[in-house]
Amino acid sequence: MVLKVMSANQAIAEAVKLANPNVIPVYPITPQTTISEYLAKFVADGDISAEYIRVESEHSAISAALGASGTGVRVFTATSSQGLALMHEIIFAAAGLRAPIVMADANRALSAPLSIWNDQQDSISERDSGWMQVYAENGQEALDSILIAYRVSEDHSVLLPSMVCIDGFILTHTVDPVDVPGKGDVDKFLPPYKPDHAYLDPKRPMSIGTFTDPNYYMEARHDMELALVGAKDVIAKANAEFAEIFGRTYDFIEKYRSDDADTIIVAMGSICSTIKDVVDEHRDNGEKVGLVRVRVFRPFPTKEIYEAIKGASNIGVLDKNISFSVGGVLHNEINAKMDVKANGFIVGLGGRDIKPTHISEIIEKTKNTTKTTQWIGLNKEEL
Amino acid sequence: MVSIGAAVKEPGSTRKNKTGSWRTFKPILDKETCIKCENCIMFCPEGCINKDYDIDYDYCKGCGICAEECPVKAIKMERE
Amino acid sequence: MEIPEKEFLAPGHRACAGCGATIGVRLALKMLGENTVAISATGCLEVITTPYPETSWEIPWMHVAFENAAAVASGVESALKSQGKTDTTVVVFGGDGGTADIGLQALSGAMERGHNLIYICYDNEAYMNTGIQRSGSTPYGASTTTSPHGKESFGEDRPKKNMPMIMAAHGIPYIATASISYPEDFMKKVKKASEIEGPAYIHLQQPCTTGWGYSPEKTIELGRLAVETGSWILYEIEEGEFKVTYRPLQRRAVKEYLNAQKRFKHLTELEKDRIQSHVDAVCIELKV
Numbered sequence: 001m002v003l004k005v006m007s008a009n010q011a012i013a014e015a016v017k018l019a020n021p022n023v024i025p026v027y028p029i030t031p032q033t034t035i036s037e038y039l040a041k042f043v044a045d046g047d048i049s050a051e052y053i054r055v056e057s058e059h060s061a062i063s064a065a066l067g068a069s070g071t072g073v074r075v076f077t078a079t080s081s082q083g084l085a086l087m088h089e090i091i092f093a094a095a096g097l098r099a100p101i102v103m104a105d106a107n108r109a110l111s112a113p114l115s116i117w118n119d120q121q122d123s124i125s126e127r128d129s130g131w132m133q134v135y136a137e138n139g140q141e142a143l144d145s146i147l148i149a150y151r152v153s154e155d156h157s158v159l160l161p162s163m164v165c166i167d168g169f170i171l172t173h174t175v176d177p178v179d180v181p182g183k184g185d186v187d188k189f190l191p192p193y194k195p196d197h198a199y200l201d202p203k204r205p206m207s208i209g210t211f212t213d214p215n216y217y218m219e220a221r222h223d224m225e226l227a228l229v230g231a232k233d234v235i236a237k238a239n240a241e242f243a244e245i246f247g248r249t250y251d252f253i254e255k256y257r258s259d260d261a262d263t264i265i266v267a268m269g270s271i272c273s274t275i276k277d278v279v280d281e282h283r284d285n286g287e288k289v290g291l292v293r294v295r296v297f298r299p300f301p302t303k304e305i306y307e308a309i310k311g312a313s314n315i316g317v318l319d320k321n322i323s324f325s326v327g328g329v330l331h332n333e334i335n336a337k338m339d340v341k342a343n344g345f346i347v348g349l350g351g352r353d354i355k356p357t358h359i360s361e362i363i364e365k366t367k368n369t370t371k372t373t374q375w376i377g378l379n380k381e382e383l
Numbered sequence: 384m385v386s387i388g389a390a391v392k393e394p395g396s397t398r399k400n401k402t403g404s405w406r407t408f409k410p411i412l413d414k415e416t417c418i419k420c421e422n423c424i425m426f427c428p429e430g431c432i433n434k435d436y437d438i439d440y441d442y443c444k445g446c447g448i449c450a451e452e453c454p455v456k457a458i459k460m461e462r463e
Numbered sequence: 464m465e466i467p468e469k470e471f472l473a474p475g476h477r478a479c480a481g482c483g484a485t486i487g488v489r490l491a492l493k494m495l496g497e498n499t500v501a502i503s504a505t506g507c508l509e510v511i512t513t514p515y516p517e518t519s520w521e522i523p524w525m526h527v528a529f530e531n532a533a534a535v536a537s538g539v540e541s542a543l544k545s546q547g548k549t550d551t552t553v554v555v556f557g558g559d560g561g562t563a564d565i566g567l568q569a570l571s572g573a574m575e576r577g578h579n580l581i582y583i584c585y586d587n588e589a590y591m592n593t594g595i596q597r598s599g600s601t602p603y604g605a606s607t608t609t610s611p612h613g614k615e616s617f618g619e620d621r622p623k624k625n626m627p628m629i630m631a632a633h634g635i636p637y638i639a640t641a642s643i644s645y646p647e648d649f650m651k652k653v654k655k656a657s658e659i660e661g662p663a664y665i666h667l668q669q670p671c672t673t674g675w676g677y678s679p680e681k682t683i684e685l686g687r688l689a690v691e692t693g694s695w696i697l698y699e700i701e702e703g704e705f706k707v708t709y710r711p712l713q714r715r716a717v718k719e720y721l722n723a724q725k726r727f728k729h730l731t732e733l734e735k736d737r738i739q740s741h742v743d744a745v746c747i748e749l750k751v
């Protein structure tokens with residue numbers, strides 16, 4: 001194993017190089033940009049043979065990706081924030097056409113006001129599209145998640161696109177040691193993409209993107225629901241095989257000192273590294289505090305999360321997003337799907353720093369269950 | 384059961400939908416008068432006139448373009 | 464000119480009787496042959512040809528959305544290239560709305576990037592699929608459901624957007640205008656477009672019985688009147704060289720064209736004269 005120090009953006013580019021897609025349509029946007037730059041360089045240097053399309057917008061990036069996927073080849077694209085919002089229409093079309101596109105999203109706040117900094121509003125807002133979503137904690141996980149995403153998306157029982165989400169700047173622009181796997185191992189894990197549901201081949205003409213009347217549309221959507229729910233088994237199998245080949249284990253959730261915890265924090269993404277430190281501090285003080293990190297957000301791991309948190313008396317869910325007048329999305333989904341009364345906290349919108357003291361504040365506040373969602377880290381004068 | 388992504392793997396399958404029933408006027412082609420200019424073949428929106436100048440009434444919608452464009456008036460539109 | 468017999472758009476589609484779009488697609492596909500992949504923008508053509516679980520298409524076909532056909536085609540062309548299938552032709556069919564309005568950005572990008580594809584705009588001069596709303600390609604004076612004539616209005620008050628010249632400004636190797644009523648001229652242009660390496664754009668005028676307001680058997684006649692009156696000019700621009708490909712022997716009065724359609728029925732003689740002088744000016748400039 002050779003560890004190299006790199007950003008999560010570079011780690012994702014390395015994963016894409018290993019997955020060897022045929023077509024890469026991308027459009028630059030902060031903080032995703034370096035992904036498109038690394039990939040352009042790989043192509044320029046002949047390290048990968050992909051067709052790199054310098055599209056004129058994110059809308060065309062995802063459209064070209066979908067066209068290429070419909071042709072029957074593996075594709076990759078990446079975006080962030082406004083770019084993902086611009087893609088919105090085609091995000092739904094990609095899932096509906098069952099295109100196993102893999103895309104990286106560098107999580108960034110949505111305008112207005114304009115912000116280039118991190119939160120997860122962009123990808124959370126695409127949660128109903130039919131895409132799978134994974135939130136990585138670090139560069140290594142970002143790389144591995146891309147490889148697993150291809151494997152799962154392209155599985156003939158799934159055929160739905162995947163979004164691998166990494167926190168903007170926090171992961172995209174900071175470096176960490178990353179183990180870049182060997183091509184041989186990756187080829188063992190990830191077979192070539194051979195679709196039999198979508199190809200544009202003059203020898204076997206098919207029509208993709210037809211017009212359905214009310215007799216068919218609902219069944220098509222129901223099939224997507226079955227495929228997304230069924231993807232859980234495929235993900236579990238892929239994770240197991242991944243662990244066998246590469247020695248790194250992933251699950252739908254990560255439990256950190258939560259087994260016997262009275263107080264459990266639930267969160268997604270890079271903030272979990274900070275939370276782990278805070279959990280350790282509280283444990284050192286004899287408090288039974290733990291973390292449940294939700295890694296796979298779609299398909300939603302209801303059972304796994306519930307099993308992990310049901311024993312705790314105090315549960316706090318952190319959201320870097322806000323569904324206005326309702327609260328954080330992860331929080332609301334947990335309360336809606338599970339027999340628990342979790343507290344909701346909105347944190348880190350538009351790059352607002354989340355300090356260890358904020359996490360401690362949240363841990364304290366979970367001790368009193370409240371119905372209202374609490375915003376943590378607001379400037380004092382606004383409270 | 385809907386196919387994955389509602390894709391259709393049977394090319395040309397709208398043939399199952401016989402649009403001939405839309406017709407109120409029927410083109411009758413007189414091969415004696417015909418000078419084989421191919422105008423009608425070219426301009427039929429349904430592509431339902433074959434190289435032998437036979438009209439496929441299963442699909443002909445009776446638009447009348449063929450009759451209109453025939454230079455020798457070899458096609459007459461008759462009420463169904 | 465030898466016209467291939469084989470049809471690649473099956474009957475049974477749901478187009479209006481006398482539809483000009485399907486005539487255009489039939490003729491284009493005859494020239495392109497079976498080693499072709501077609502991409503459609505959302506619009507009449509897409510809806511009428513692919514009512515699930517049926518399709519009229521005999522060749523591979525894909526549709527994603529309204530404004531992105533050229534971007535989808537970029538991906539398809541790149542994917543074919545990555546598989547070494549460079550002999551497969553990629554053709555796009557977009558309506559005037561999907562081309563001149565909502566799809567202009569994606570089209571501009573695809574053309575500027577130099578993808579090897581043929582983009583055919585089938586122009587019926589309004590949003591027909593949604594019920595005859597005005598597009599950027601609607602001609603001056605036409606009454607549509609969103610540019611209706613009335614006490615304060617003579618209908619569409621802006622001239623038709625000049626799409627072929629916008630494409631010409633991209634410096635692509637081949638641009639042409641065409642009409643379904645001049646099939647040999649159109650098919651020759653399709654053939655040329657398919658033989659040229661790089662992007663080609665063909666703007667095909669296609670009369671629409673429903674939207675223009677004339678009886679179905681007149682579809683070809685209307686297209687002919689447009690060209691014979693100089694209201695629609697057939698030309699091509701090959702590697703930057705402009706050439707008119709058809710000149711009417713004697714230009715007919717524009718009124719003959721206008722009076723044959725319901726969408727221009729409301730125009731006063733004065734407005735018709737104004738349209739005539741505009742047509743005259745363009746024809747003089749292009750020596751038609």
Ligand code: SF4
Nearest residue numbers: 427443444446447449
């Ligand atoms: S009437 Fe119209 S549809 Fe029927 S054969 Fe003639 S042109 Fe074709």
Ligand code: SF4
Nearest residue numbers: 417418420421423453
């Ligand atoms: S248009 Fe008339 S003359 Fe020409 S081929 Fe058809 S029937 Fe014959």
